[in-house]
Amino acid sequence: MAVKTKKAVVSKKPVKAKVVVAAKVLTEDSPAKKELLAFIENLKVENPTAYQKNAINFEKQLNQL
Amino acid sequence: MATLQQILRNSLVAEKICEVDRTDNMTIKNPYGSACTTQITSLTGTYQVDDFSVTADTLTVTDEFKNAEHVYDFQELLSYYDLFANRIEQQSYDIAASIDQYVLNFILTDGTGTYTTPTGGFTTAANINVILANLLSKTVGYSDTYKGLFLVLENTDITGLVQAQMTNGYSFADAALNNGLLTHQAGIDIYVVRTGTFVTETIGTKSVVGSGHRVFGVKGVCTYAAPRGIQMEEKSVSAKTGKECVTWGYIGCKVWAQKAALIVDITIA
Numbered sequence: 533m534a535v536k537t538k539k540a541v542v543s544k545k546p547v548k549a550k551v552v553v554a555a556k557v558l559t560e561d562s563p564a565k566k567e568l569l570a571f572i573e574n575l576k577v578e579n580p581t582a583y584q585k586n587a588i589n590f591e592k593q594l595n596q597l
Numbered sequence: 598m599a600t601l602q603q604i605l606r607n608s609l610v611a612e613k614i615c616e617v618d619r620t621d622n623m624t625i626k627n628p629y630g631s632a633c634t635t636q637i638t639s640l641t642g643t644y645q646v647d648d649f650s651v652t653a654d655t656l657t658v659t660d661e662f663k664n665a666e667h668v669y670d671f672q673e674l675l676s677y678y679d680l681f682a683n684r685i686e687q688q689s690y691d692i693a694a695s696i697d698q699y700v701l702n703f704i705l706t707d708g709t710g711t712y713t714t715p716t717g718g719f720t721t722a723a724n725i726n727v728i729l730a731n732l733l734s735k736t737v738g739y740s741d742t743y744k745g746l747f748l749v750l751e752n753t754d755i756t757g758l759v760q761a762q763m764t765n766g767y768s769f770a771d772a773a774l775n776n777g778l779l780t781h782q783a784g785i786d787i788y789v790v791r792t793g794t795f796v797t798e799t800i801g802t803k804s805v806v807g808s809g810h811r812v813f814g815v816k817g818v819c820t821y822a823a824p825r826g827i828q829m830e831e832k833s834v835s836a837k838t839g840k841e842c843v844t845w846g847y848i849g850c851k852v853w854a855q856k857a858a859l860i861v862d863i864t865i866a
Contacts, residue, residue, distance in 0.1 A: 571797070575804045582706045586806045589864060 565597040598679040606690055610788045611700035611821065614747045614814070615850075618656075618822040625656040625822060629855050658822050658849035660801035662695050664688040670838035681831070681842060688844035689827050696823065698794050700850050701749060702805035704819045705795070705812035707852040708860025710735050712813070718865035719754035719811070725761035728863075729783040732813045735861045742859075745816040746785040751792045754811070758787070785813070801848075811863040818856035822849040 561569070572590055575583045583590075618625060631650045666688065668681050712731055715724045729748075736742050750758065755778060762773035762782065773779050780787045795807035829844040852860055 571799070571804065574799065575806070578804050579706065581709065582804075582806055585709070585711055585862060589809070 562597055565594060568593060568597065599677055601678050601680070601683040604687070607694055607697075607791045607794070608789070609693055609697045610749055610790055611697045613786075613788065614749070614816050614819070615700060615704070616817050616820040618820060619824065619826050620822075621824050622822065623658050623824075623849075625820065625849075625851070627654050627656070627851075627853055628652060629654055629853075652854070654851075654854045656820055656822055656849050656851035658824060658847050660699070660803070660848045661845060662692045662699075662801075662848060663843065663845040664691055665841060665843040667834070667837060667841045668839045673839060681840065685829055685831075685842050685844065688842065689829065692827050692844055692846050696821075696846060696848055697790075698796070699800050699803070699805075699848060700819075700821045701790070701794060701812060702796060702800065702807040703803055703821075703850040704814070704852050704860050705807055705810055705862045706803075706805045707857065708812065708814060708862050709857040710814070710859065710861035711864070712861050713864045714866050716866045717757070719750055720757040722757045722760040722764070725758055726765070729785065732785070732861060732863070733783060735813070736815055736859055739815070739859060741815050741818060741856065744818070746814070747788060747816050748785045748811070748813045749788045749790060750811055751794060752789055753792050755789060786816075803850075809865050811865065812860065813863055814860035815856070818859045819850070819852045821851075823847065 568590070572583070575586075628651050631652070633649070634647055636644055666684050668684060673680050712728075712735060714728050715721070717724055719725065719728065732748065733746075736746065759773065759778050762779050763770055769779070769782075778787075778789070795810055797806050797808040799805075824847050827844060827846045829842065831840045831842045834841050
């Protein structure tokens with residue numbers, strides 16, 4: 533009689549996945565950037581034409597700050 | 598009595614490039630009508646009657662510039678110098694300089710003409726002819742240009758400008774080599790102010806975007822109103838010897854709507 537061998541069923545324990553939570557570093561805007569942002573918001577209301585004229589330059593300046 | 602040494606003063610430009618009104622008016626109304634549409638047809642003898650509109654454009658005096666100090670009697674009496682005269686004169690200059698800065702930044706913020714210089718701006722001599730040619734193209738062809746053209750730069754720009762003047766042409770270059778900065782080039786009157794004049798901030802009630810900018814345009818198409826110019830008062834005050842000296846001025850400025858294209862806001866690349 534042939535001996536049937538059964539493969540042992542090895543239950544695999546679920547591997548605990550190591551979840552690495554990347555720490556989100558919150559950076560605050562510099563005072564100069566805050567001042568410029570406030571100025572831009574004011575200019576949008578006071579003088580939309582002047583804001584439109586300088587929109588691209590403001591973006592460059594904000595990226596540098 | 599001897600006078601104190603004067604502090605270093607900037608040259609004032611606004612009065613040379615703008616119309617100045619010193620009457621007692623709070624507002625100056627300057628409305629404009631709409632453009633006409635000329636009908637061009639074959640010989641018909643008939644035409645359409647069009648509508649037209651009038652739009653208000655007003656200069657309003659909105660800002661006040663003031664300066665006040667107190668000279669005690671013992672200070673005036675026991676000093677070898679005329680302190681009172683010095684403070685009044687100093688205050689008057691300071692207000693005039695502040696008004697000048699206000700007007701320059703105001704007109705460049707509200708001018709609708711724009712131009713960005715090649716990289717290096719006016720400090721690169723090779724850029725000068727390119728910049729001047731491009732600026733001229735912004736205003737030439739308009740009938741107002743007979744009034745004269747102006748360009749206001751900061752002193753740091755002069756390094757490139759003077760080098761360009763010294764190496765362009767023959768008699769022009771000789772004149773620059775002999776005399777330094779030539780204040781008329783390519784039909785444009787060149788004015789120089791000190792670095793830091795063009796700013797991006799709120800001056801009084803006006804937000805201006807002038808830092809990294811210069812201004813070019815036609816003279817006399819902007820107006821600033823300074824009712825009664827700069828006024829001063831000396832007054833006795835309670836509980837103090839001597840006199841309080843106060844100097845003040847009122848300002849309104851306007852780039853007239855129909856002329857805004859004649860003021861070019863130059864951005865230094």
